[in-house]
Amino acid sequence: MRLHVGCAQWTHQAWPQPSRSKLEWYASWCNAVESNTTFYATPSRSAVANWAEQTPSDFRFVVKLPQLITHERRLSGVEVELRAFLSAIEPLAERNHAVWIQLPASFSPTDLGTLAAFLHYAPRGYRYAVEVRHPAFFDDAVAAGQLERVLGRVQAEWIPFDTGTLFGRRPTSYAERDAWMKKPRVVRRTRALTAFPIVRYIGRDSVAETIEGWTYLVDLVVNWLGEGRSPTIFLHTPDNVEALNLARRFYADVRAVLPDLAPLPEPVELDPPTLF
Known part of the structure; x- marks a missing residue:
């Protein structure tokens, strides 16, 4: 079984700013x-x-x-x-x-x-x-x-780009309004054509709503893994501030059902501040 999770980018101004390579740091999270x-x-x-x-x-x-x-x-x-x-x-x-x-x-x-x-x-x-x-x-x-x-x-x-959770209720912030204007409003798709399905999922500013909205996707990924597929899931929110943590939370939700799934790497610590 192999599950990959990630975000739309490997750097974000709201995320911690490591002095080392941002991509290397990101790869310890996702x-x-x-x-x-x-x-x-x-x-x-x-x-x-x-x-x-x-x-x-x-x-x-x-x-x-x-x-x-x-x-x-x-x-x-x-x-x-x-x-x-x-x-x-x-x-x-x-x-x-x-x-x-x-x-x-x-x-x-x-x-x-x-x-x-x-x-x-x-x-x-x-x-x-x-x-x-x-x-x-x-x-x-x-x-x-x-x-x-x-x-x-x-x-x-x-x-598929799953925007169902995003469009579940009217936007309540600038980021959600912007996403409403730019993201496609289409019917949710759950059919995989190959052994390597990819899903892009976007939630809302609310972490709780985002997690609630992906319940079906956790079940779908569990089924795909059981069929021998290797899915890749990308987690988005309107501003992506919490995307890193959400990607790891999604992986943890799948692993709670399939404990034999290998864990994600442990995130590397940020370099300690220096005096000079």
Whole structure:
């Protein structure tokens, strides 16, 4: 059994600020991270190699494709850019859990041919996971089935972004209002297509509400692990201030049901303050 948990980032202004590498410190709290920075630009190989050096071999990155590929070119005519990106992330080796293809909300069922062609010609040897946001994929069983068939041909996963808890009641803070404006309001999805399901879950400012909302997800992960799958769960809140603690709490909730699940590493202590 293998469960990975993590956050949307490995550093946050509200989190403790270690003098050592922030990524190294984060990797003592969680065993996975969403690599959102790659959405804005392809990183250098040296930067990626540095990420690998700062994390243990069982740590996992889910690396997002650059917006040039997914949003600007919409997966068309991007062979050169895709290969350049995959070359850049090679130093991650086994730490590269999946290449994350987050598509814009305007990418609809009529665009599935483009996605199918992209996945067909994408270099093998990588695991691909797709996040769609167009409502039709969640409201129309035919469209959902078509997407599942496209993904199934190349053993790619469908990444759901579970916003049910966030939209459970009206926002009560600026961060929640901002999340209401930006996050997709779609039907909850609980079906895994591969042995490596990935779920992005966002709660609320309230820790208690966030924990209450993931009860179904704990049960789902327990079932997936029992089926021999290796899920990865990313915990978000509107401001992500408590995301680190929540990721560990989620793991603990699963482990309370499955005590044979290996524990997360113990967080390293912050360096003591110096006089100079």
